[in-house]
Amino acid sequence: MASTPSTLTDEHRELAIDASVLINLLGTGEAEAVLLALARPIIIASEVYREVKRDPFTGTDATGIVSALETRGLVTRFDLDAEGTAHMLDLVSAPGSDALDDGEAATIALGARRRCCVVIDEMRGRRIANGVPIEAGVLGTLDILACRSVQKALGETRFHAAILSAARAARMRFPVEYGAWVETLLGEDEARSLPGLRAYYRTRR
Structure with missing residues (x-):
């Protein structure tokens, strides 16, 4: 998990x-x-x-x-x-x-x-x-998406896909303070492609 x-x-x-x-x-x-x-x-x-x-x-x-x-x-x-x-x-x-x-x-x-x-x-x-x-x-x-009970219910593969899908389909934005966690979850290449993480990557310049 x-x-x-x-x-x-x-x-x-x-x-x-x-x-x-x-x-x-x-x-x-x-x-x-x-x-x-x-x-x-x-x-x-x-x-x-x-x-x-x-x-x-x-x-x-x-x-x-x-x-x-x-x-x-x-x-x-x-x-x-x-x-x-x-x-x-x-x-x-x-x-x-x-x-x-x-x-x-x-x-x-x-x-x-x-x-x-x-x-x-x-x-x-x-x-x-x-x-x-x-x-x-x-x-x-x-x-609510990343809480333990949701992660357990979905399992690793579905959970990863769900976060990525929300980021792409719904253009979900991620709080800057959670950017590192999302990057670790999705991988840097995938994370950098998401509009919802632009604010996080601006802070790293």
Whole structure:
């Protein structure tokens, strides 16, 4: 089993995931297996459901794919209540660099209302979520993809392929601090070809 940069723990009992995270999961080609391996409730705001429009492999409508995950109970969709909606609108209408799109804002508001962990990748969204603060913490896609239970469920070959597929099909971006781990996993030649690692390689110049 590969080492892991994941900070996901058993204390993260429920995960509210943003649209980009769900797209990355679809991009692995192993979304069902990953969600099953996580073995905890994965929730999305209705605004996130509406934002995930494109299958990262085919470019066609992804609504059916997400609906199938929902039907199987692998993700659960939530409408925000009045307080959550007000929180979302505050985040969307924040001034300047603090403004978020609907999906990010709804994910943070949902996490705050349910007191659960928020999984979001964009730096602005993470900064805002950490400032709310989210009671159960803020994670990113790699925290859930690279956790031990997912690696064990997929096995080495499928896990390697899933990370590479998400990087290519969904154009998943990797945090700079995890760049060395991804490079070790995929090999330097493969890693350098991925747009999601450009920021990491810029830091090494």
